[in-house]
Amino acid sequence: MPSDRLPDIGSTITIEKPAFNLLLSRLKEEGYLPIGPRIKNDSLIYEEIESLEDLPRGYSTEQKPGSFRLVREKHARYFDIIPGSHSWKQFLFPSRVELFTLRKNGKGWENTTQPAEIPSYAFIGVRACELAAIQIQDNIFMRSDFTDPIYRARRQRVFIVSVNCTHPAETCFCTSMGTGPRVKELFDLSLTELDDVFVLTVGSQLARRLMTGIPFDDASGYILTNVEHRLNHAEQQMRRRLDTSDLPELILEHLDHPYWNEIGKRCLSCASCTQVCPTCFCWDTQDEMSLDGKTAKRTRVWDSCFNPGYSHQAGGNTRPTIYSRYRQWMSHKFGTWKQQYGTLGCVGCGRCITWCPAEIDITEEIAALRNEVKR
Numbered sequence: 001m002p003s004d005r006l007p008d009i010g011s012t013i014t015i016e017k018p019a020f021n022l023l024l025s026r027l028k029e030e031g032y033l034p035i036g037p038r039i040k041n042d043s044l045i046y047e048e049i050e051s052l053e054d055l056p057r058g059y060s061t062e063q064k065p066g067s068f069r070l071v072r073e074k075h076a077r078y079f080d081i082i083p084g085s086h087s088w089k090q091f092l093f094p095s096r097v098e099l100f101t102l103r104k105n106g107k108g109w110e111n112t113t114q115p116a117e118i119p120s121y122a123f124i125g126v127r128a129c130e131l132a133a134i135q136i137q138d139n140i141f142m143r144s145d146f147t148d149p150i151y152r153a154r155r156q157r158v159f160i161v162s163v164n165c166t167h168p169a170e171t172c173f174c175t176s177m178g179t180g181p182r183v184k185e186l187f188d189l190s191l192t193e194l195d196d197v198f199v200l201t202v203g204s205q206l207a208r209r210l211m212t213g214i215p216f217d218d219a220s221g222y223i224l225t226n227v228e229h230r231l232n233h234a235e236q237q238m239r240r241r242l243d244t245s246d247l248p249e250l251i252l253e254h255l256d257h258p259y260w261n262e263i264g265k266r267c268l269s270c271a272s273c274t275q276v277c278p279t280c281f282c283w284d285t286q287d288e289m290s291l292d293g294k295t296a297k298r299t300r301v302w303d304s305c306f307n308p309g310y311s312h313q314a315g316g317n318t319r320p321t322i323y324s325r326y327r328q329w330m331s332h333k334f335g336t337w338k339q340q341y342g343t344l345g346c347v348g349c350g351r352c353i354t355w356c357p358a359e360i361d362i363t364e365e366i367a368a369l370r371n372e373v374k375r
């Protein structure tokens with residue numbers, strides 16, 4: 001196909017896989033820093049990528065409660081993996097951000113804070129549930145009455161290449177949350193990987209422009225049917241379910257149920273679930289003073305409702321027990337979040353299940369609470 005033709009917004013095209021490297025080069029020329037999934041220390045992380053060769057080609061992931069494993073496969077596909085503990089949250093809402101630094105100046109203090117250099121990120125391989133999580137955090141950090149300047153500065157130039165999931169993990173339940181596995185909106189380019197080609201739907205003017213000079217074909221009926229078939233198959237493959245029909249009432253009307261004590265005996269209050277969750281947004285500030293007393297710094301850090309210090313306030317700790325902290329987490333995600341932001345706070349990515357060392361599975365806990373309430 002002549003390379004001077006550009007695809008229309010909303011159109012679906014195919015490119016040969018090596019041509020994706022041209023797209024990455026274009027993004028870099030436009031000042032973007034491509035971030036994608038990479039294998040490091042036998043795990044899967046999100047980090048800067050240079051080319052397709054950095055992606056986890058020929059792998060899948062096996063995920064179970066408390067367990068994550070990379071599996072070498074015979075295929076040569078790049079996007080058959082399901083993400084690990086990393087999420088895009090760490091780039092938009094970083095785990096540590098310096099808020100200000102002050103230096104003693106005579107009798108007063110001088111603000112010596114250096115403006116942070118914020119890259120323009122190109123996220124490569126954003127899953128449908130992860131897009132839903134970004135949307136949830138947009139609603140939190142960019143409200144009409146308040147916008148977090150750190151989040152906004154990082155979010156406003158992000159270029160998103162989403163990926164349709166064709167091989168969900170055992171811990172995924174995005175179909176129950178209405179967030180996946182197919183990507184519907186909020187992308188610049190939406191990608192589905194077939195054996196020989198990448199199928200791309202063009203979602204923005206910038207994505208269209210970036211296709212300049214990149215050879216492509218319009219997706220044939222056969223290709224579109226193939227994509228549809230794979231996505232339907234992925235939906236059917238997803239066995240894990242979460243019944244949301246009686247949420248948030250099930251939780252909010254049974255906050256004193258003895259079942260919370262039972263969960264409290266198994267939970268370690270390690271906070272892993274909140275750290276890997278792409279929607280959790282609790283934070284704290286830490287102040288540091290240099291030993292000579294001449295410099296002071298304030299840093300924003302991720303916090304968690306599972307940390308005892310999080311609910312410590314004048315008069316003591318309002319959630320001194322593990323069961324009360326677990327109840328806070330679950331009743332916020334699946335209860336009061338809806339009152340605050342209009343949706344539940346979970347997108348069904350399954351990370352909290354995979355990365356819980358006690359193998360606590362939120363879908364099973366909600367089902368168990370429901371059964372206990374009925375008894």
Ligand code: SF4
Pocket residue numbers: 266267268269270271272273274306355356357358359360
């Ligand atoms: S539910 Fe699991 S991951 Fe979360 S705090 Fe408890 S033990 Fe840790």
Ligand code: SF4
Pocket residue numbers: 273276277278279280333345346347348349350351352353362
């Ligand atoms: S609560 Fe668990 S499944 Fe839901 S979005 Fe957070 S990590 Fe994913």
